[in-house]
Amino acid sequence: MPELPEVEVTRLSFAGRIAGASVLSVTMGKALRWPLGCEPSMLKGQKVLGVRRRGKYLLLDMSGGLLLIHLGMSGSISFGPDLPPAGKHDHFDMVTTSGTLRLHDPRRFGAVVFAPGEDDVSAQKLLGRLGVEPLSGDFDPAAFHASLKLKKTPIKQVLLGGEIVVGVGNIYASETLFLAGIRPTTRANKLSRLRSLALHGAIQKVLAQAVQKGGSTLKDFSNANGESGYFQLEAMVYDRAGQPCRVCGNAVKSLRQGQRSTFYCTVCQKP
DNA sequence: CACGGATCCTGATGGC
């Protein structure tokens, strides 16, 4: 479920409650994507100073370093004083004086990594190449256009790559391109200043809106309730192959780009 | 060095 909005909403849901807590113990389940990078006992006694987000990473500032958490494809966080016993897919439990922080991740593409500091190589290996934060003041239209000029890859894959702008995942890539009227196959360097400006605005708008709505993920809603409600309101093209475009009525098309599904409207989105 | 593809892992789903 986690693209930038879901990660941000996750962060907001526990950052205030965990801040100031001290770690009592840490338990690891099955291996995640990467090793923790230290003995779990090393976290013991450390204080959680705060929780930030960078791209799709949660960054826990600890008194003795930085704890990076990534939710991968299927990860989710829970935090509270009375969590049930760890289940089959709970792979990281950090018990603190304020409650237990738990990573649940059936597919184990997620990760928890401890680094002595943010500038340390182990942290920079994950954070070092990340692009600009789309909801920050650093996301500048002119700079965005200049970055796109250097990439001849299809724009959809450039968005997913995260080297220019972070946080846009597979769902929001299709959605933002629809809103901007840009065909996902269009080469990034072919986008005019005006069209990259439209994309810049679409990214800000879609992501901000999703955060505001509580990161209710499109997919979850479609799963939980079949056809009803939020999903229909929210998704313009994602997962709607063959269904009529909500703007023009033409059938939504799908294609594969880099092993990922892309959805678009041939009428509303120009090459 | 920029790009495309393979790859990690488990679960859900649909066709047969």
Place this chain on the structure above:
DNA sequence: TGCCATCAGGATCCGT
């Protein structure tokens, strides 16, 4: 407790 193929919201690494 049917089996098998396909697909799923991410991101790194490895060829070419």
